[in-house]
Amino acid sequence: MLKGEESVEMRRTIARKGKAPRKRAALAADVDPGLFDRLKAWRLEQAREQSVPPYVVFHDATLAAIAAARPATLDDLSTIGGIGAKKLERYGAALLRLLAT
Numbered sequence: 001m002l003k004g005e006e007s008v009e010m011r012r013t014i015a016r017k018g019k020a021p022r023k024r025a026a027l028a029a030d031v032d033p034g035l036f037d038r039l040k041a042w043r044l045e046q047a048r049e050q051s052v053p054p055y056v057v058f059h060d061a062t063l064a065a066i067a068a069a070r071p072a073t074l075d076d077l078s079t080i081g082g083i084g085a086k087k088l089e090r091y092g093a094a095l096l097r098l099l100a101t
Contacts, residue, residue, distance in 0.1 A: 030068045035099075039063040042098055046091070057091070058082060070099055 040054075040063060047054040058066075062082030071077040074092045078085075083092075 028064065028068060031064050032067050032070075035070075036063060036067040038098065039067060039095075042094070058087070066095065066099070072096070072099070 039058075040060075043054050043057045043063065046057045050057070059082055062080065065080045065082070066077070069076065069080060071080065074088060074096070077083055077092055077095060078088050
């Protein structure tokens with residue numbers, strides 16, 4: 001290559017205009033979209049207060065399950081996947097208040 005006996009071909013990169021917008025995952029039919037959005041807003045607020053990513057508070061699947069089940073008690077809330085004893089203790093009362101509105 002240095003003596004000119006061989007040639008080097010390079011690949012041209014094409015500049016992208018930007019990231020494609022993220023599509024919202026389809027919610028199950030029994031999930032109230034308005035409640036789901038309120039739960040996500042509440043989760044974001046909690047995450048910012050704790051300086052953690054929102055998924056550390058709850059995953060979208062857990063919020064969707066809460067929105068579908070609409071639990072009325074802590075026992076009902078504890079049956080939802082993604083809510084263990086610590087999260088139930090930490091967020092349970094606030095979630096029930098949010099669900100009651």
